Amino acid sequence: MTGNEIRTAYLEFFKSKEHLILHSFPLIPENDPSLLLIGAGMAPLKPYFTGKLVPPSYRVTTSQKCIRTDDIDNVGRTARHHTFFEMLGNFSFGNYFKKEAISWAWEFLTKVLELDQSKLSVTIYPDDDEAYDYWHNMIGLPDDHIFKMDDNFWEIGEGPCGPDSEIFYDLGPERGCGKPTCTVGCDCDRYLEIWNLVFTQFNRTKDGEYVPLEKKNIDTGMGLERIASVVQEKESNFETDLIYPIIEKVIAISGGDYSKPDQKMAMKVIADHIRAVTVMIGDGILPSNEGRGYVLRRILRRAVRYGRVLGINDLFLSSLVDTVITILGAEYPELKQYESLIKRIIDTEEKQFSATLAQGLEMLQDLMNAAGDKKVLDGQSVFKLYDTFGFPVELTQEIAEENGFEIDLDGFKEAMKEQQDRARAARTKVDAKVVVPDTTKLDQSKLVNDPAAEQAQIVMIGKDGVEVETAGDGEEVTLILDANPFHAEGGGQLGDTGSIRAAGGSAAVSDAKALPNGLVYLIATVKEGAIHSGDTVQLSVDKARNLALARNHTATHLLQAALRTVLGNHVNQAGSLVTPDHLRFDFTHFSPVTAAELEKVEQLVNDEILKNDVVTIEEMPIDAAKEKGAMALFGEKYGDIVRVVSVDGFSCELCGGSHVKSTAIIGSFRILSESGTGTGVRRIEAVTGAAALQKAKEDQAVLRQLATDLKAKNSEITTKVANLMSQLKEAEKELQQLKKEAALSDLDTILASQETIGGVSVVAAETQADSMDSLRDLADTIMDKLGNGVVLLSAAHEDKINFVCKVAKADTKKGLHAGKIIKAAAQVAGGNGGGRPDMAQAGGKEPAKAGEALQAGKQLVQELLG
Template identity: 50%
Template sequence: MYSGNELRDMFLKYFEAKGHKILPSASLIPKDDPTLLLTVAGMVPFKPYFQRRVEPPFPRATTAQKCVRTPDLEEVGKTARHHTYFEMLGNFSFGDYFKTDAIPWAWEYVTKVLKIPVKKLWVTIYPEDEEAKTIWEKAGVRSERIVGDPENFWAAGPTGPCGPCSEIYVDLGEARGCSKPGCAIGCDCDRFLEIWNLVFMQFNRDEAGVLTPLPKQNIDTGMGLERIASVMQGVETNFDTDLFRPIIDHVANLAGVNYKDNAKSDLALKVVSDHVRAVSFMLSDGIRPNNEGRGYVLRRILRRAIRYAKLLGIDKPFLESAFRIIQRDYAHSYPELKENENFIISHINLEEKNFQATLDQGTQLLQEKVKELIKKGETVLAGADAFYLYETYGFPVELTDEMLAEQGLSVDMEAFQKAAEEHRLRAKEQSQQMRAAAESPELTEKAKSLGVTPFIGYEKVSATPRIEAIFVNGQEVSDAGEGEEVVIFLSETPFYAESGGQVSDVGVIKTPRAEARVLEVKKGVTGTFYHRAEVRGGVLHVGESVEVQIDNAERLATTRHHSATHLLQTALRSVLGEHVQQAGSLVTPERLRFDFTHFSQLTPAELKAVEGLINEAVLKNMPVKATEMSLTEAKESGATALFGEKYGDIVRVVTMGSFSRELCGGTHVSSTGEIGLVKLLSEGGIGAGLRRIEAVAGLESLIYFRSLDEQVMEVAQNLKAQPLEIGKRVNGLVAQVKDLEREIAQLQAKLAKNEVNGLLSKVAEVEGIQVIAAKVQASDMDGLRQMADLIRDKMKSGVIVLGAASEGKVNFVTTVTPTGLSGLHAGQIIKEVAKITGGGGGGRPDMAQAGGKDPSKLGEAIDRVPTLLRGFLKK
């Protein structure tokens, strides 16, 4: 019996022997693909090659690709093979070989390497693909075992590469079937299992639906590791393979249950094991839990794992221990599980802790709903309420149902399913609205034809390249004149394109008769530099040589901040610990912004230490060097990489003496002394486990300190003190202000007491009820409420209505004591009183407050109180 790890290695080595390059799995974060949140198939990393947006660097490849899919999240654990995270084994040809090789290799691998008996195998083809049928037969498949399926046609979308596909099925035997007459390939039962799909990309489909043969035909295949493991290990479901059982057994042990003893607990065990795998791999690729995009997907999966663990009776944190099982069994193939251990564990623990509090909130809300049901004499919780608990608080309906059942209650499951389905359809519609960033096809094709733009900006700030193409509003033109905004392609460029958090260079493109201002530069997936510029004078022509000059002052300011960012990261890791990882950055001529992983606010002492280390490194004036080397050499040298980023085989390593060593493609100073003074401006949280520091360096630091100096001098002048004395003087003034505030409060209390005594002597009666309605002096609502409280304490029974005008507004307070006196309601009374002054308000039966807009009507409103009270009493 082969283990899952052995099956993965066998597949890759088989195709390596067939001339394929073994590539490591790409990240679960798709690169340069705005149409996808996550890598959902083995072919996703190769889309640019299949579409020929980028020329493939090798003719054929093989991978074990990490994938995450969530459209069928609710089915996980209920079926034998639904998963969120799975591995797709694949072999790929980029215009190299086609069906005549792909089909025999697939058949040989399944029958000769895996040794699955031929009598158990079936093949499906696209009915019109006679070529594939012939090749399958030549490979050794009997014709009666080849079945036509009209759905066997793959397409990248409505237009683009497409072609027929062919699948290999395993017959798992009658015992696994439905026993219905005619049970065969395509039946919904578990008897026939698809293990491998071979896609033959041979056409291009245009907008009219016309298929045109591709000049270079491609092969894309996919075999699910979990599926083939279940076949080779002879188990009923993917969850019974060694890819899942160690996780399931660990969780079952924590819960005190046995796998296979109870269908309900088995479902929870399967969900937890699947979800913990997905969470571990998503975190290992740098995806962070949040409330949008792929971060939301991660958070949802993680919370489902915690919820289902709770159904098993696991109330204590368990995710870290489950992750350790995954790390142990998978890290040899996916080293990121070990390399990014601190990041993974920190986020797991934080999310688990926070979500436990959320679950507690949901439990409290459910108990309130239970009380309402019992009070009304009802026994069924509305489906909408159950779904609200699920969607808002992450409460699974199973947990809600279980808690209700303990009290003889239940959930309207039909209404819950209806609410869930409506939500699912809305989510699906939003998902379908995702599309690629708008870029004209003409622009894309031109970039593709031009290929990589040589970048000479590390060595030069000026050059004399040739204009290769000009675009205006997405259309190619031969020339562009004054006032037009253009995209220019150059034969080479010194302009740094926006990348790695560093903004692009700006500058000029000019000839003796024309000039354009370069506003920004971006780099496309083809490696082509897009120079967005505004023509300021004359006319630029395609094919002419031009002088280009970057704004060197801007470049130098940017490089100072970029180099300071490297020093900052090293200093943070030194002071806070190795768990600190870069989570984003922005480097501009004016400042730097650095986002990083850490789980508490930095103390003043820590900030001081970080700032001190940075500036010590600056004063040492260490040499800054950039060296190209292999990714393996870079890692072995201890270079820090941007977490979540996937690098090529050759990388650029920037070192700053022995202080810092990072993978980086940005521009930098030649020695740390050129950075100048670095000043940290702010530090704060931007999300769970994420912090942000902003800082300035070089001349920007000088500008900052000059601004502070001007403010200090202005304060010193106003205080008539020396700059070094202002702290002492300000502290004295603050103490003086506090003393004065206390005196004012005491005086106001005395005045209020005197005014209250005066009001108590003017109590009126309305239908036998004591009433005080008066216009008083109070600067705000708090003062007005305090006065009303003093009167109520002395009056014991009656109605109080007080009004005060301040700063062009009116405030009212009304009290009725005891509550419900003669059926009077303070909120209703004050609403009518405030209405006279153009305002409104309300409150409780015993106390209410309101505001008004017209102080001139305050007297009239107070005078109307007796009349209003008589009206309420008559009702």
């Protein structure tokens, strides 16, 4: 069976057991700030396991895209570690339990996949007599194939937990360690865990008590790549048809040899990482220096680095995307949809990293220079190289060893742990729990969203995630109404604000949010008196704010359409923010947008506003929306019924936000700025309505002031400014020439200070150079005059001092090193520095010590020459 056939067989098998097949959720978690990326099949289903939301079915099965980077350095070294993998899972939310989970797992493995029963063993929790009974008496596993292990219990602190049962496959004695004691649980590769069945049956209290759950759940996970390696009888996951075609393409590009261990590892890393990169970009994740984007960038750069190990120096990663899509495209059609975008982003990032790689190598050389005779590279600095430039520590270690250095691994690990602790602390500061109480008891069919509603009944009040009956003055709570006029936050648009008033009190609504099932809840603070569940309340939405949001949201749609018209159809939304004051739109594009292009985009949007076109909002099946040409947001997940917002003949998008009834209500549209935010992503900020008018008034005031200052008419301003700039440029040229002549006028005096140290000519002098550039030019001139030797110069500026040192190439062979000389000088003047053997520069904070600093430099020359 192919990997794709295994996936299909799994999903269809559980469909036959009355499970609802859900398509893989995006890698970006929805409403779960505790997770950076989806790393397990159950992660997107947490609200259903906790009972906060009613699931679409009480039996669900998925093949979930997952990204894990905890063990990224092991990828390629082992048979099973991956950054991207697919997790097959079947789940029960209070429906069936151990008997069915165990029975169906066995049936799938032995009947559908036809695995040899004699090679299957299981582990169970020692106290789980129920699981033992099912495995032994129902399935018929002998005792010597059932292993009781204390770590077969799944829990993550307070909350739902329970025992689990792992299923192992015996790969044969040839894969084992050969010890007589080798059995399930041994560290060798013989017994491979292929499936884990988690039986969530307890709730662990904060006091450590395990209370049986009223509704018990099933959560299972089986790695598709791993089970494919068993079915296809491959040595590792990398030899399966899910990955090996990518390795074959890498072999063709590099001319490498998969049988050589170092090349094999590099090829495995590249194949794994390009799968992760392709799928992450396909889900709307773009390279950046933080969060998910940083994870993507790190994986991509690691793949590029291992390409260099194989001798691939040209761009190559994007050429592997076709193979990835051939393997995964049928299950994940979004990859084919965004194929050209994925390739362009990879190419852009790979080009940028090629330059970064060179910088990193230069930094590593500086570290080795700084380490000197100690021959040990500082762990913190090695970590910076790893963290900033994406250098794997193994690469740093390899290059260091080639040059006779070692690295402080303990210091590196300490720095790594500090970063991990910071990241973990930052995540724990985020309140990851669902802020509303259990909503499953509510009949959602009786709860309506009605923009015209002015009166409603409070059906639920929540405080810190717990349902309460009453809230008093000053308390922040969540509210659910039976008729809700507040538009929820979503699609980059902020939620509505306003107020509610009951007979006994009132509250200010600061936000409106929606749960994944569409249920809207309000965040409100009681301002006076008290409010109670069941109260009838009068509702007031801030209409002016809502209209400002609607203006900016509709303008965002027009902006995207205009950008696609002017720049091309590769433009896709990569993020947005719609506030009452302004809009921010991030989009995929690979170069700055020119002033002329921006002017054209702005004009197109304003043309549509002036046409006063009707903005049409319709709900329809997603297939009908696609036929209509509606654009989906990059990386967004949609249901079967979608909301389509269109401006006839110009814009058509899937969107759940607030919009104006006709384009003329927007008033006018002004672009404030255009900038880059990351690889292949640009950002436009703009204003509409009153804010656009205010911007026009501010611009007019600036022009009036300029005209006054220049003693010119508005029409003459540009000409006057151009003339002034030309004059200023000429004056600056003259000034620079005068400064250079002034610095060179001291040349004879400086050359006269020449002395001989250990047979080498040395010039060490204070100068009047006004900048580091001038100081370097002066050092070059002096070295040209000397022909060989050492030049060490300083130049003071207020409370700072600069140093430059040059050593003739021939004299570096005598042991002289500009980086070491300048460091000795700079340290005396309260600074530090380093550099190459022939050229270095540094700075200090104590100009008064210039003389002492130059003397220290000369002293080191004497020491280096022995």
